[in-house]
Amino acid sequence: MNSIQIQIPSLSENIRIVESFIDNAKEKFSLNDDIYGNIMIAVTESVNNAIVHGNRKDSRKNVTLQLKVDDNILNFTITDEGEGFxxxxxxxxxxxxxxxxxxxxxxxxxxxxxxxxxFQDEGRAVILTFYLN
Known part of the structure; x- marks a missing residue:
């Protein structure tokens, strides 16, 4: 199993870092354009939710983005430090x-x-799963 992870402060401009993370994953795992587009929209939307709703744009709180790849399954886990929902x-x-x-x-x-x-941890973590075939 492959796993990569980043952690960003809860600032909207850090969505750029998330986009780079996804671009790197596209290269590393040879993702096709169809699934890449879906991943880009879903993951950036989820990270934005974590920043805005989860951590209430508090830059002292972080959002963690982890990608696990196992047997043609991609799992993106986005975790915030908020109160959950x-x-x-x-x-x-x-x-x-x-x-x-x-x-x-x-x-x-x-x-x-x-x-x-x-969703896990009372809504503080969301797992987005994509099947590669």
Whole structure:
């Protein structure tokens, strides 16, 4: 199993570092463009959620991004140092009463782009899983 990890302070501009991390993973693991696009959107969205919602943009708190590759399965784990949240009570952004609300789209998007999305540690960690074939 291969594993790489970075840790960034909770500043929105650090999304650039996450993009570089994903670019490096694309090269290292020869990811095709289709899955690369899905990974880029889902992982940057998740890290942004961790920065904004999890750590409340507190630059003293970090977001950790870890990639584990095992038997054609990519697992990205994004962890924040926030209070967590109830991931079982997320509003559906596609229901009519929520269409105009800005929140709730990120996780909805992740679930469409990833093969699996799971939460751990009371919502402080999200695992985005992609199958390579």
């Amino acid at each position: 109830n991931f079982n009570q997320l509003p559906d952004p596609t229901s009519p009463e929520n269409l105009d609300k800005p929140g709730g789209r990120g996780i909805f998007l992740m679930k469409h782009l990833c093969d699996e999305v799971s």
